[in-house]
Each structure stands twice: as C-alpha cells, then as structure tokens.
Amino acid sequence: MQILTARTALLPDGWANDVAITLDDAGRIAQVTQGAGAATHDILLPAPANLHSHTFQRAMAGLTERRGPDAADSFWTWRRLMFRFLDQLTPDDIEAIAAFAFAEMLEAGFARVAEFHYLHHAPGGVPYADPAETGARIAAAALDAGIGLTLLPVLYSQGGVDGRALAPGQVRFGCDIDAFAALMQGAERIMAGLPADCGLGAAPHSLRAVRPADLGAVAALTDGPLHMHLAEQVPEVEEVQTAYGARPVDWALANMDLGPRWCLIHCTQMTAAETRALAATGAVAGLCPETEASLGDGIFPAEGWVAAGGRFGLGTDSNIRISLAGEMRMLEYAQRLQSRRRAVLADPARSTARRILDAALAGGAQATAQPTGAIVPGHWADLIALDGAHPDLVAATGDTILDAFAFARAEAAITDVWSAGRHVVRGGRHMARDRITARYRATMRRLTDRL
Amino acid sequence: MQILTARTALLPDGWANDVAITLDDAGRIAQVTQGAGAATHDILLPAPANLHSHTFQRAMAGLTERRGPDAADSFWTWRRLMFRFLDQLTPDDIEAIAAFAFAEMLEAGFARVAEFHYLHHAPGGVPYADPAETGARIAAAALDAGIGLTLLPVLYSQGGVDGRALAPGQVRFGCDIDAFAALMQGAERIMAGLPADCGLGAAPHSLRAVRPADLGAVAALTDGPLHMHLAEQVPEVEEVQTAYGARPVDWALANMDLGPRWCLIHCTQMTAAETRALAATGAVAGLCPETEASLGDGIFPAEGWVAAGGRFGLGTDSNIRISLAGEMRMLEYAQRLQSRRRAVLADPARSTARRILDAALAGGAQATAQPTGAIVPGHWADLIALDGAHPDLVAATGDTILDAFAFARAEAAITDVWSAGRHVVRGGRHMARDRITARYRATMRRLTDRL
Numbered sequence: 001m002q003i004l005t006a007r008t009a010l011l012p013d014g015w016a017n018d019v020a021i022t023l024d025d026a027g028r029i030a031q032v033t034q035g036a037g038a039a040t041h042d043i044l045l046p047a048p049a050n051l052h053s054h055t056f057q058r059a060m061a062g063l064t065e066r067r068g069p070d071a072a073d074s075f076w077t078w079r080r081l082m083f084r085f086l087d088q089l090t091p092d093d094i095e096a097i098a099a100f101a102f103a104e105m106l107e108a109g110f111a112r113v114a115e116f117h118y119l120h121h122a123p124g125g126v127p128y129a130d131p132a133e134t135g136a137r138i139a140a141a142a143l144d145a146g147i148g149l150t151l152l153p154v155l156y157s158q159g160g161v162d163g164r165a166l167a168p169g170q171v172r173f174g175c176d177i178d179a180f181a182a183l184m185q186g187a188e189r190i191m192a193g194l195p196a197d198c199g200l201g202a203a204p205h206s207l208r209a210v211r212p213a214d215l216g217a218v219a220a221l222t223d224g225p226l227h228m229h230l231a232e233q234v235p236e237v238e239e240v241q242t243a244y245g246a247r248p249v250d251w252a253l254a255n256m257d258l259g260p261r262w263c264l265i266h267c268t269q270m271t272a273a274e275t276r277a278l279a280a281t282g283a284v285a286g287l288c289p290e291t292e293a294s295l296g297d298g299i300f301p302a303e304g305w306v307a308a309g310g311r312f313g314l315g316t317d318s319n320i321r322i323s324l325a326g327e328m329r330m331l332e333y334a335q336r337l338q339s340r341r342r343a344v345l346a347d348p349a350r351s352t353a354r355r356i357l358d359a360a361l362a363g364g365a366q367a368t369a370q371p372t373g374a375i376v377p378g379h380w381a382d383l384i385a386l387d388g389a390h391p392d393l394v395a396a397t398g399d400t401i402l403d404a405f406a407f408a409r410a411e412a413a414i415t416d417v418w419s420a421g422r423h424v425v426r427g428g429r430h431m432a433r434d435r436i437t438a439r440y441r442a443t444m445r446r447l448t449d450r451l
Numbered sequence: 452m453q454i455l456t457a458r459t460a461l462l463p464d465g466w467a468n469d470v471a472i473t474l475d476d477a478g479r480i481a482q483v484t485q486g487a488g489a490a491t492h493d494i495l496l497p498a499p500a501n502l503h504s505h506t507f508q509r510a511m512a513g514l515t516e517r518r519g520p521d522a523a524d525s526f527w528t529w530r531r532l533m534f535r536f537l538d539q540l541t542p543d544d545i546e547a548i549a550a551f552a553f554a555e556m557l558e559a560g561f562a563r564v565a566e567f568h569y570l571h572h573a574p575g576g577v578p579y580a581d582p583a584e585t586g587a588r589i590a591a592a593a594l595d596a597g598i599g600l601t602l603l604p605v606l607y608s609q610g611g612v613d614g615r616a617l618a619p620g621q622v623r624f625g626c627d628i629d630a631f632a633a634l635m636q637g638a639e640r641i642m643a644g645l646p647a648d649c650g651l652g653a654a655p656h657s658l659r660a661v662r663p664a665d666l667g668a669v670a671a672l673t674d675g676p677l678h679m680h681l682a683e684q685v686p687e688v689e690e691v692q693t694a695y696g697a698r699p700v701d702w703a704l705a706n707m708d709l710g711p712r713w714c715l716i717h718c719t720q721m722t723a724a725e726t727r728a729l730a731a732t733g734a735v736a737g738l739c740p741e742t743e744a745s746l747g748d749g750i751f752p753a754e755g756w757v758a759a760g761g762r763f764g765l766g767t768d769s770n771i772r773i774s775l776a777g778e779m780r781m782l783e784y785a786q787r788l789q790s791r792r793r794a795v796l797a798d799p800a801r802s803t804a805r806r807i808l809d810a811a812l813a814g815g816a817q818a819t820a821q822p823t824g825a826i827v828p829g830h831w832a833d834l835i836a837l838d839g840a841h842p843d844l845v846a847a848t849g850d851t852i853l854d855a856f857a858f859a860r861a862e863a864a865i866t867d868v869w870s871a872g873r874h875v876v877r878g879g880r881h882m883a884r885d886r887i888t889a890r891y892r893a894t895m896r897r898l899t900d901r902l
Contacts, residue, residue, distance in 0.1 A: 061858065062843055062859040065804060065851075066794060066802045066850070067799055073792055296790065321858065322860070336744055337744050337749065340685060341525050342523055343516055343518050353516060394892045395896065395899045396514075403514070405513075407513050409512070410513070441842055
C-alpha cells in the first residue's frame, strides 16, 4: 500500500486541492480523500491509455521523409518502404524496439497501450516454431517497461478487397481464420503471464485485409475489445466503394455489429451522415493525429463527431514522435487549420485540452476494456505527476494546467508516471531508460541498411 | 580563437565528414577544413534565425484555450485577451519574459531572432520618460541571453484600414510617423551598445495598422530589413479589399516597393496569382506554422510558393511553444493534411527537413540582414551541435539526421548552440537557464490575474 498526495488533482468532478490517493498492493486506487496536508506531488492527473500502436514502426521514425527513387511521398509509397523495413526484423529486434517505444510512451504520460500486432511470422511468411513468438516478444517488452498491455493480434488475410493474395511485403502478417484462432490461443497463454491490468483483444486489420465473412469469426474468438482500421485514405474509400458498393463506414454500419466493444482507427474519411451514424454506435474513434498528419491521411471530422456524442481516444500509431501532448495538440490544430477558428474542441465548461484529455481518458479505458481513466476507487492507479514549478505551470490553475501541457511546454513538467501502481517514471526518466535505450541503439546499428 | 570539430557537418555543398571550423574572436567563422582527426562534436549544423517573434506573448502560452465568457475561439477574440494581458506588463516584466523566451529559442537551436516590437508605451498609451524604454529592455534581455538580436521597432498608428483611432487595447503601440522616427533614433542608440551581430530594421505593423502614405516613410528611416504582417486572416483580406479595392497582397504588389529587403509575415491568405507574383519579388515569406495553427490563420500555399522560386524562413511569433523542430514539422504537416500527400516540401535531391532547413537558413539570414545561415568563412558562427548517440541518430546519416530532428525526437539531441561564437547552450541547457527562469517565474506569479 502507498499513499500519494497532491496539491491539485483532476478528479471526476473536476479539480480538487489537497488530495490523497491510496493505492492497494494490486495497483488499484483504494481510496481518494481531500483535505490532506503536505503534498508529495504538485499536480496529479489520470494517465490515459495509448489506444493504437505498431511498436516496430518506431524504428522507422525519420527514415521515410524523402522523394526520388526511394520515394515516400504518399501513404502508399510509405507503406512499401515500411514493408521492406519490417522484412529485416528478428524477434529480438521486435522486442528491443517495443521496449524502447513502451518506455517512451510511459515518459510521455501514457500508462498503457493497445498494441495492434500484425507482424506474426518470420521473413517469407514462415510461421515461427512457436506461432505466437512475436506476440510473446511484445509481452516481454511490456513487462520489462512496466506498461499495461492490451495485446491485439491482427487478422490479415488478403492483399485487397478483391480477395487477391498477399503481396511479398505482407506475408509476415498473413493468417487465415484458422491460423488466427491458433494465434489467439497462443496469445491467451502469453497474457496469462502478465499482470492483471494487461489483457487481450483482437483486430481484423481493415476492410482491405479481411474477408467480410471472417469479421464475425474474429469477434467470436474473444471477449476483449475489437479494433479495426477504417476509412483512413481516399484510395481505400474508393476501393471499398467499387468492390462492395458502399463507402467503408457505411458498409461497416450495415454489415458489422458495431458498438462499444469496437475501436475504429482513423476514420479520417467520413461524410457527415457517416459521422453521425458511426458516433451513435458507441464505438470509440481511435485518433492518431500526429501519424495522420505524417501520412497525409486527412483531418478527422471532430466537431461533427463530438456534436453527435461520439467517443474518441488517442493513439501514437506509427510512433514517429511519441508524445501525449503532441497528439492532443495536433488533434486540435488540424481542426483549427481547417475551420480557421480557435478552441474548436473546448466547450463552455472545459478548456480545449481538458475536453480532449477527458475524451482520451474515457476512450482509452473503453478501447482497452480496463477500469482506468479516472482517479476513483477501483480503477488502476494510472497516474501522471507534474512539477508545479515548471515555468508554464507557475501561474496555471485548473484547466490551464492541461492547456499548458498540450499547447505550451509543460510536457516537460512530467516527473512521475505510474501504470497500475508501478512507479516506472521518476524525475522525468523511465527507471530502465539507459538499459532499454542501449539495447535499442544496438538494434538500430544492426538495421542500418534497411531502407 | 577556438576550433570546433565534427564527425559530420552540413556545409553549403552538403554533408561532409571530419570537419574543423575555426572561429575568430569576433564570433565569425574564419576557416572550414576537412580531414580533421578526433572530433569534439558528433554533428554540427548551421543554426537559423527566428525571423518573427513577439516575446511578451510567451507569457500567455496556454492561457487562451477556452470558450465561454472569456472566449478565445478566433484570432480576433484571442487578440482581445492579448490586449488585456499586455496592458499589465511593466518594463521589468517585458525584460524578464524576453530573456526567458530568448533562452528557450537558443535551446531550441535558433541562434538569433528578429523581434517585431510594438509594445512601446506605458499603460494608457503614455510614452515612458525614455520613449525607447521597452526597446532597451528587449536589447538588455538579448544581451543577457546571448542571442543575436535584430530589433524591429513597429509603426502602429490606426485601428483599421478606415483610419479609425486605436482601440484602448492598442494605445500602448501607437505612434504617428514622427514619434516613430524618434523611436528609431532611440533604437539606434540602444543597438550601438550590442554586439556587432545585432542590428536594426523597421516594421510597419500591417496594412490594417499603417496608413499607406507612411509605408514609404518607414522604409526611408532605416537601411535594415523591413518586416510587415500580410494576409494572415480572412477578415483582414475582406477589410482591405473593401477599403482599398484590392486584396492585401495584390495591393502591396501594386503600391509598395517590395523586394529582398522585405520579410512578409504569414501570407496565409493568397490566391495562386498573388503567390507567384509575391514570390517573384524576392521578399522572404515569414512563416510561423505553430502560431498559424494555434490562431487558426490557415495554411500557407508552400508548394506554389516554392515552385515560383519563393524564399521563406521560420518564426515562432506568439512563442506558445518555442521549437525549431516543431515549426519545421508543423509547416510540412499542414501541407500534408491539405494535400493528402507526404514529403511535400522534399525535392529529388533533398529530404523534407533538409529542404525546409535550407530555406530557413537562407530566409532567416535575408530577413535579419546578417551574414549567417551557412558554415562558411565570414559568416557568424551560428551553430548547433547534436549528440550522435541519441537513439534517433544512431542509424541516421545525411539528410535523415534532419528528418529525425524535425519529425522524430532528435530535437532532444541538441547539446550545444553558439550565437556568433557565444557558446550559450551546453549539455542541452542555456548557461543561465536557472537564473533567467527564476526571474520569469517571479514575473508570472505577479501576473496571475491577468486574463
């Protein structure tokens, strides 16, 4: 048992002063009281889940910003480079990169992550001796870094909506539904060895990569959350429209049992009617604003989504620059660039960053199916401490603390992060940063000719 | 005299290994040779100028992200809050905030700054006993922080293009052209006390705030660079169109002697024809992508500008989040969100970040009228050192170093920054960070009820 005290904390009803949070030995919040005396921390916030990540892509950050013969000037040319890159990764590489990305996520203020894991097989598409080998590596990395993991094994079984075979770059992902069921069994064994705040879901990759008949079968293989990429790119919308006679979101609404179990990633290409109808299902929109900008996906219709009561959360996806503050900021700034207004996602009661963080906390909890996202008894102790002496926080109270975090420089005020009570970041540094970074560096040195 | 050596450096002809740079005692580069032995630094880059800043706005960062009674949901409501805020600032506050912003700029990799300085008078619009008091405070802050300063006293003489009087929030800026001439004389005296890499220019604030007849008079008062806000907001375009019968850029092209002396800030509202014609003048477009996103200005037509041979540089403007990497990234990401392509500003020979940095180096030199922007003899020794052991740089060579800097996390790899040979940042920290930050904190505590 431990007790954390804060001068200011963000509770479900809003900001409160002199708060004491008691953690039990299982990493849950046991009690929250006010009126405590001397505080151990200046500011305590609930730490959200990162609801969408492909950890291995962290190692490509900064390597695909060129034109020319090795072009990366669209999502699709970038994907070709990504396929070429991942074809060199060994299980050791996958684990080293994941541990590094997880440590960065914790330092950025994410307490947990939903890893959308599709890199299943050895180069050439040959299954490993243990078919769940790479999932085990992701789990080992999460255990090492101390992050809460929701593992989402991915079904990826075709090269396009016409049912064509996988391209050479895709064969490391490939499963039919039976092989996927075996992968899910392996993943269950793996996750049984992780802490109680870790869990399992499943992810049909996208309407491009999964046969319609298999969508229901994936959902039947788990009680956990279901995640799928949806309506990210214009060519994808056109491909689905041509093959299925409907736009992706319209098709999914008509043919899938969408609801709160689902987290639909990106949704950057929706009509106003699709936006309203999808929001009404209670599914979470999994927004990855920094990656969506990097890949030229487009701008999520956030105002229409929120007006329709839609739920959303934040993910770091390609992990090109892992930053909770950065994802919050890019979400709002993309809206401003489009609408030419400010404070687009604020409401009369909450500032811009407060409303975005509130959504990310609830959406992240729903998308990982974990009791988290608020400082209340029974929830995992997923917490961020901020240093009130940071220059951007000296004059900040209430919601302006979060605005300073997302829009100014108070991201650097993060001192401590706890994931289900595991105190993994202190003094702004992950406890094992040096060791995890040294391993990542060695991996990167081996991969130098990869692109 | 000192000698810096680097394993890799960005020279005018491209990346070179084993480079030695000799600095003379005046802070200029005296000699550049290759084939040096053991290196003192891993990577050395030329450090650009920050071509647009209003330092006092740094203190508002994070405080204007709300709706409701104290709305800040458009550029114009934000401007009302900004006017209310600045009305509380004393000369001491102005100096403390400027020193803090300058130290942050240096830590971010900017070696110098063009300060667009319009806060001339005491509250109520009363001139200080020394009319150049606030300019002297900016200069003192620059000297304290060790940044190269180009001071741009601003002429601000009307409340709108109809010639109306200044609003109460604007009276601290107000000058007629005669009072401005006196301010310029005071500024000359002030700048004579600064190092040789500091200089003076002038800035008619905007077509909104300056009478057409005064534009030529401002230009005649200095041999230095001329800066002006232009075509930032749609309502501004409409106001100028109504009053003058032409859009702002069209009007400026027809009525001003535009050319390489000019730096035109924002230009986010231009037609394709305006873009081509303005680019052809040789003026620098002063882009401030993070502020332009924050204020909902819109997206600069960068592709058309660059295709027409247009020059540009980068500025931090409102200073809401001072970051060279952040400005580079937001410039490119706004283009990607609009065009739905990647690597928009790359060309076949240079990566995205390389091409942006090349432009920012040349544009910043032109906009400050200083010999800087390249590692060549005769230029100021404006330099950035990066730690090659940063995880994002371990596998990076050539242009990917800059892509990792702008798009991944290698901003944190900055170890050292020199401004005209002044070695002001070491180990990633400004040498006087603690002292300058303590003073800024005290200022912020005094200003707590300001918005």
